[in-house]
Amino acid sequence: MFKKILIANRGEIAVRVIRACRELGIASVAVYSDVDRASLHVRKADEAYHLGRAAAAESYLNIEKILEAAKASGAEAIHPGYGFLSENPVFARACAEARLKFIGPPASAMQMMGSKTHAREQMAKAGLPIVPGTSRPLQSPEEAHEVAASIGYPIMLKAAAGGGGKGMRLVHEPAELNSALQSATSEAQRAFGDGSVYIEKAILNPRHIEMQVLADEQGHTVYLGERECSLQRRHQKVLEEAPSPIVDIEMRRRMGEVAVRVAQAAGYTNAGTVEFLVDPKKNFYFLEMNTRLQVEHPVTELVTGLDLVHLQIRIAAGEKLAFTQDDVRIRGHAIECRIYAEDPDNNYLPSPGKITLLLAPSGPGIRRDSGMYEGWTVPIDYDPLLAKLIGYGTDREQAISRLVRALNEYFVGGIKTNISLFRRILQDEDFQRGRVDTSFLDRLLGSPGSGFQERDSQIAAIAAGVFAHLDAGSASTNGRSHTPTTESFSTWKKLARLEILKESSQ
């Protein structure tokens, strides 16, 4: 086993990995940029090395600096977290050359999964279900018409070099195809410097369901069940759960077996995720493979009882998987809310700043993976993810009610967050019935909020007055409002004992 691991990341995921290291008796090394000196991951680690300026290119994406820190600290392995360098084959190779173990898949597997058309081609070759269409760029409008007619409308035009919705067009009928092809090509050209476009059958209102896989370096690959990730906004996941409300044991087995074959076709090791699009008839199609630990991994941990980061580290250290597919059991239900520094009054734009007050929930069935603390300033330079609140229950209903309860206890002051959004989601009737797809969140946000409640509004009005009153005369408020309640339990115990004595002496 490793003695020391460097974590090439920041925020909640760096804290998550540092905790796993401590649990395994491994020393942890944090790295940080100028604006992250006071960040939680630096406070939690055993050692910390400065990388450079705030810009990611000069810090968390700076391969040279990170390898220098690893060398200086004597770390034997690097955990990349998610984002930043986690899916960068160049980094994985650089680690290998520096004789550092990269905790993740081999660079070759990352490379294969990095290009959408290449991955599609490879998976089609392996006989795995991909969304029907072409795997190579279209050569002419005539070819486009032919392909579209053969797979049937509606179809989707996608940029081969694509991502983030750029160069993507939904085409309902042949008459629209020529102009859509033209605009998609020019948009792709502008965005990626490559105008190649390919065709996929359009799956309307799909679900986005992904399968966790785990492979050791001795050739054993298992799947750990699915996560339902359909609740998205601007291609960003907002809430995930395991298991999916629509996946039964049989469908899980079929999806899991496909995911294992995808991983094997790529020569995959360590933890990875195979993403599927699922149509309303529950047909599923390979979309892409994420070659890293996912943000939403805790929901899988809670329903399988496995610690994915421990397992990642053990696999990287050369250990064999200590269990087989038959040992994997899904038990209970888990839902994760991603807490972002976002402004709900302003179209969920980022809202960085200083956290002046933090009230954190806890209690039965609640897990909180957080990278923030009271008094910390959320920098403007990185992702707005602050923390993840995960609710676990014996069933979906209990997981939801625990989350609703915990969200009542959660409060972040000084900046704006999306916490209030989750109550709307969790209490939505369609959500409660498990009727979700990738357009659910836009629909919910587009409908008028039903949040206003007369009773609560009156309470808020009274509270607003009380706050104003206290603000105005804080000199005269040292009456009841500041009386500390420090009654200790021992006093109560003494009283109780006295009562018992009295009774027994009577």
Add this chain to the structure above:
Amino acid sequence: MLYDITIDGKNYRLELERSEGRWRCYLDGSELQVDAVLARPDVLSILIGGKAYEIKRERVANDTHLWVGSLRYAVDVRDPRSLRSRRAGLSSDEGPKRLLASMPGKVVRVLLRETASVEAGQGVLVVEAMKMQNEIRSPKKGIVQKIVADEGTAVNAGDLLAIIE
């Protein structure tokens, strides 16, 4: 004290007195039994007719919201005796328009120069924060009178970025 209070657009009149540690409270004329304890700054434990609530106050820049559980309400409190005007800048197409930053961040691009003419809805500057870019658009047709925040300037929500004449 008398307060005019607006909660998510709904208006209330609240009369509040405090003596010997007890609150006297009239909401729109009807009396309520209220007991309130400030548990810590911005967190109020409040008992109303025996029912318990924890109210959290969110203050960001000029915005105040109150949280009743996980429901969040926009709050505006006014003293009816003072004639303090409401938020400045009544919207109208007349006169110069001030473009304000809608989030804290950094100005990464200035799309138009001073004296350039601008269409309604045309982008003037781009502010970036947390890997997201936000284009600040002109609310009217006119001329860029002044660019206040140059490329690279760090800005807060509500900061003046440019003026459109």
